[in-house]
Amino acid sequence: MSRSITLVDCNNFYVSCERVFNPKLKNKPVVVLSNNDGCAIARSEEVKTLGVGMGEPWFQFKDLVKKHNIIICSSNYALYADMSDRVMSILSEFGFNQEIYSIDECFLDLTGFQKDGLTSYAQEIRRCIQQQTGLPVCIGIGTSKTLAKLANHIAKKNGPFQGICNFNAMTAQKQNKWLHKIKIGEIWGIGKQLTPKLRQIGIYNAFDLKHASPEILSLQFSVSLKKTICELNNIACVELEETTAPKKQIACSRSFGVLITSFKNLEQSITLYVSRAAEKLRQQNSYTRSIHIYIRTSPFNKKESCYANSMTISLPEQTDNTLTLIRFASLGLRKIYRNGYKYQKAGVLLSKIVSSKEYQPSLFSKKKSQVKSDNLMIVLDQINTLMGKKMLTVAAEDITQPWRTRQSNRSPGYTTNWNDLIVVDRFI
């Protein structure tokens, strides 16, 4: 039986979330900026038309903002996470298997539903999400994940589809017509590096790739390309993953709100990032063997002297302990820190991560003190889960954090904080 794999994707997710709670943003150009108000990470349709690119740094489109009165929002991840959670949990009731692919998109397996009935079923899904959360979504249906993605892309870019494209219900002729229109770079899994190489051998669009030889191309490129070709030919090769695999690397980095120069402030920020990364590490029951830290000045500021350095520290034994990690990160920072520069960003990367099953204590580890400290970590996480983030922190993080990320236009926590509820006070 042919599969009916469905991709549901929220339109301009972050902007749409902001619009649900702030009616003044409707039908206006809106852009959401990344942490520290650096780059555009979500754009309303109006802003896309004005030519602001995804990930474009804010200072590059500053003039457009003034000219067209673009409304700027700082990112409010607490709000987006809650809205995403609502969408995903509503969707889970519509299909048998669900893979949450990212904060704003998920795959559903609707195999077994009637081919034609499926389009109206998708309309019902769309209507339901719109009504219950206020968020617009697009839905694509195909026989494989790749085709579902592709159908979703068609639905999103072409108004007449009204947000739903059921590739399975199309005639072969019509399917081919659309495959011709999809450029190679827009296919799921075909990245920036692969695109020019495929063009060189005469593969320009999805139709070309569908009819290319998977055997020859997999020799020339990679097995994953072979899978993509099979998927375009209605053979589902990539299954839905209902549980996410534990991460092999955990990173935490931010740009600073103000440039910082002192070692003390840098150390505080690194401490914070290590704490966050270690928390994520413990959440997925893993240990790390290596910690990488880096600091740099702004690459855009040509007037000041530039400096960037990093250091990877191999740990004497696998650990998930915040305090141990902070100690080593701090030692590393001491080595790479140079006085007299204005630092703009710092970050931490944990790699060589193993699951707790593969944990090997070192022969000479000081067991007793370690157990005590590990218990402290368990309690730390428990308290922070129960009482909210950052209830307990390592003192070296410094409570005031003058260098903290700049978020000048962040919306309130409408759904996560009693003090931030929408206030209805119009008498009219």
Add this chain to the structure above:
Amino acid sequence: MTNTIKTHGGRRLGAGRKLGNNMAQPTTVIRVPVNTVKIIKNFVSTLTREHASQTHVGFSDLIQFIRARQHITLPLYTSKVAAGFPSPADDHIEKRLNPSDYLVENDTATFFVRVKGDSMIEAGIFDNDVLVIDRSKTHQTGDIVLAMLDGEFTVKILTQSKKGVSLIPANRNYSAIEVKKKQSLEIWGVVTGSMRKFK
């Protein structure tokens, strides 16, 4: 009482021996984040009442304290318990009542907003009440709704008739809003409940 500032003589603020404590222990001054002051104070005073004699207080006590305050726990029994006898009904303690279950029917579609003003007092909605909005409900005439009229939120009673849509306040001192065709109206959600705290 006059508020003139004394320049000399008399009592000085903060001077003298500090008040004693009832903690049966030596105490110390600590620095904590402002938003944790309340819960830590609460914890310490509960501790003093309940475990004055306990010499060592661990993290587990703090966690227990927090847990105890996270959920509202009102056990519901299916029968009265006869004094003296171990009741067989105790085996049948049912799920504890949780106000969320009472107020919230559809968790994923429920949002809360705060009301300011008195335009709905005759419907039992007062200044500063928190309203429960269920977006999964289809609105009907007579429902109290959160409407978005020309980009502004308002809470009113919805009526739909041949003449058109109106938003009616529940307060004699206010007049009904007849929504004109050129106005933009969106019913954001249906108000299904309200919450108020007296203390």
